[in-house]
Amino acid sequence: MSSDRPHKFIYRVLCAVLICGLACGFVITAQAGIRGPGKYCGVVVFDRWDTCFLLSGPYITYISDRVKNDLRPYKGKAIQVDASEVSQPRNPGDALIRKYKILGPAPENHRWPVTDGVEIVTEGEFDSHGTPTFLIKIRNTRDTVVEIDSSEVGPTLLGSSHTFPFGASDGRSVAWITRGSLVMPFSWNSTSDGVAYSAAYRIEPGGGLPERFDLEPGLSRESRVTLEVSAGQYQFMVGYGGGVHEEKSLASNAISFDLNERGVATLSNPQPSSAW
Secondary structure, eight states, rough: TTTHHHHHHHHHHHHHHHHHHHHTOOOOOOEEEEEEEEEEEEEEEOOTTTEEEETTTTTTEEEEEGGGGGGGGGOOOOEEEEEEEEESSSSSSOOEEEEEEEEOOOOOOOOOSSTTTTEEEEEEETTTTOOOOEEEEEEEEEOOOOEEEGGGEEEEEEEEEETTOOOSOOEEEEEEEOSSOSSSOOOEEETTTTEEEEEEEOTTTOOOOSEEEEEOEEETEEEEEEEEESEEEEEEEEEEEEEETSSOOOOOEEEEEEETTTEEEOOSSSSOOOOO
């Protein structure tokens, strides 16, 4: 187990505290999780709105719209950049990289968790009522056992930034759900200019995973999550491992969907949408 895992745990706790603080209407000042100049790792994603970010397991680091095009050739690849200009509206919270240099593939330090040979696939399972439910499959393609850390599997929901006043993105979309895991349900709520905002997901009964488990060669484990969000256009995907600064991470395929005022979700066209 890597020695930096306690720091990552502390950071996750502080993020949860911040969300609770927003819900209660007060500001928390924290010293941990500061996002400044330095090396960042993640899978390069261009979402359905063409917003670019690095997906590092449960975490997102946005790339400014004015400098994102240099990353198009790396779409779907885990890379490392050296960021010289970074802004972070809230601490802890997501950051926006405004200036960077591409260093190359993300390093494979083989710290925790191991991502080699692991695949994550998402499938939309909207029922007859249109409930936005997603099946998350974690597969081991190696010929040896791999240990999976469910706390590093991060369901991520992107939505329009025009209807969402929080977040570091300067693009047309922003993460409504990030920094969660498959270990426990996730929710937040807040108010801005008298308007209430909220987002949540619940893990379906029997669909939860142990915090850590061994996955035999060629086998997979599944988990189902159901979203609770307001009407709008969204995109759902999952990240695994890596950490913001540490090493190589994984990203699942992405599924785009629209949710109407009656809470009925429909897949957008074309499908499946992919961040790869």
